[in-house]
Amino acid sequence: MSDAPRKIIIDTDPGQDDAVAILLALASPEDIEVLGIIAVAGNVPLDLTQRNARIICELAGQPGMRVFAGCDRPMVRPLVTAEYVHGKTGLDGPQMADPTMPLQDQHGVDFIIETLRREPAQTITLCALGPLTNIATAMERAPDITGRIQQIVLMGGGYFEQGNVTPVAEFNIYVDPQAADIVFRSGVPLVVMPLDVTHKALTTGARVKAFRALGTEPGRMVAEWTDFFERFDKQKYGSDGAPLHDPCVIAWLIRPELFQGRKINVEIETQSELTMGMTVADWWGVTGRPSNALFIGSVDADGFFALLTERIARL
Ligand code: RIB
Numbered sequence: 275m276s277d278a279p280r281k282i283i284i285d286t287d288p289g290q291d292d293a294v295a296i297l298l299a300l301a302s303p304e305d306i307e308v309l310g311i312i313a314v315a316g317n318v319p320l321d322l323t324q325r326n327a328r329i330i331c332e333l334a335g336q337p338g339m340r341v342f343a344g345c346d347r348p349m350v351r352p353l354v355t356a357e358y359v360h361g362k363t364g365l366d367g368p369q370m371a372d373p374t375m376p377l378q379d380q381h382g383v384d385f386i387i388e389t390l391r392r393e394p395a396q397t398i399t400l401c402a403l404g405p406l407t408n409i410a411t412a413m414e415r416a417p418d419i420t421g422r423i424q425q426i427v428l429m430g431g432g433y434f435e436q437g438n439v440t441p442v443a444e445f446n447i448y449v450d451p452q453a454a455d456i457v458f459r460s461g462v463p464l465v466v467m468p469l470d471v472t473h474k475a476l477t478t479g480a481r482v483k484a485f486r487a488l489g490t491e492p493g494r495m496v497a498e499w500t501d502f503f504e505r506f507d508k509q510k511y512g513s514d515g516a517p518l519h520d521p522c523v524i525a526w527l528i529r530p531e532l533f534q535g536r537k538i539n540v541e542i543e544t545q546s547e548l549t550m551g552m553t554v555a556d557w558w559g560v561t562g563r564p565s566n567a568l569f570i571g572s573v574d575a576d577g578f579f580a581l582l583t584e585r586i587a588r589l
């Protein structure tokens with residue numbers, strides 16, 4: 275990491291795993307300066323993702339964080355949500371009071387455009403934890419900002435793990451494949467955290483116990499969110515815990531050495547309903563198409579959870 279904290283905008287559809295990612299970012303001021311958090315429709319509708327984003331900021335003790343509402347539906351396709359994983363509120367597990375901190379009046383897409391035009395070029399990283407609707411909409415509405423983005427680090431897609439919402443498509447890409455196509459064709463340097471790596475970051479009993487053992491409200495919340503969130507994947511995959519997807523994005527910014535991947539070409543299926551939202555990842559370099567993404571394949575899971583626990587203990 276360079277000396278100065280990395281300036282980021284988080285785009286998110288909380289979601290319990292988004293929540294842990296946001297807590298990690300807010301607990302790491304020496305590494306990350308969060309300029310704003312933008313909710314997008316995804317795991318649950320926008321009215322809930324924007325509420326949940328504010329709940330998470332208050333849990334982190336940062337009610338002054340600017341939270342924006344972005345797009346309430348994908349660019350072309352109808353919204354697909356995932357209450358079957360995240361529960362009706364999107365943060366099911368513990369009882370959570372409504373937030374009292376305000377939602378910003380400005381639309382989240384306008385915040386992205388305004389921030390990228392104001393800040394020096396190549397100094398802002400976009401961290402996408404949900405469907406890419408807000409980022410792609412900003413690129414379409416203001417093409418001049420695309421070249422100003424330092425990097426986009428996103429959770430989405432899959433190659434060896436293929437899909438989790440269809441046999442070949444991962445949820446964030448599947449919900450808005452047109453948006454993903456715009457982002458993956460944009461030329462902005464991409465770091466992709468696909469299911470290939472997130473499925474190696476499992477919330478085992480010992481790891482959840484470590485969160486609970488922090489004895490803090492954030493530690494308890496993370497443990498209770500995980501207890502709820504993991505039931506679906508444990509049943510589906512028969513695994514010891516569930517993949518903690520979105521915190522991989524933030525952890526990469528803090529300790530990239532925990533992750534391994536390769537620069538490859540990744541394109542998005544937007545034509546066939548059968549394979550809609552598939553990330554066609556040229557892992558073996560057979561197409562000759564230009565590399566547009568650092569596609570992450572593995573993680574030091576113990577190191578990842580140690581970082582998560584150590585940082586969340588600070589809140
Ligand atoms: O497929 C996993 C992704 O979809 C995660 O970002 C999760 O929060 C959901 O948005």
Ligand code: CA
Nearest residue numbers: 289292403404
């Ligand atoms: Ca998410």
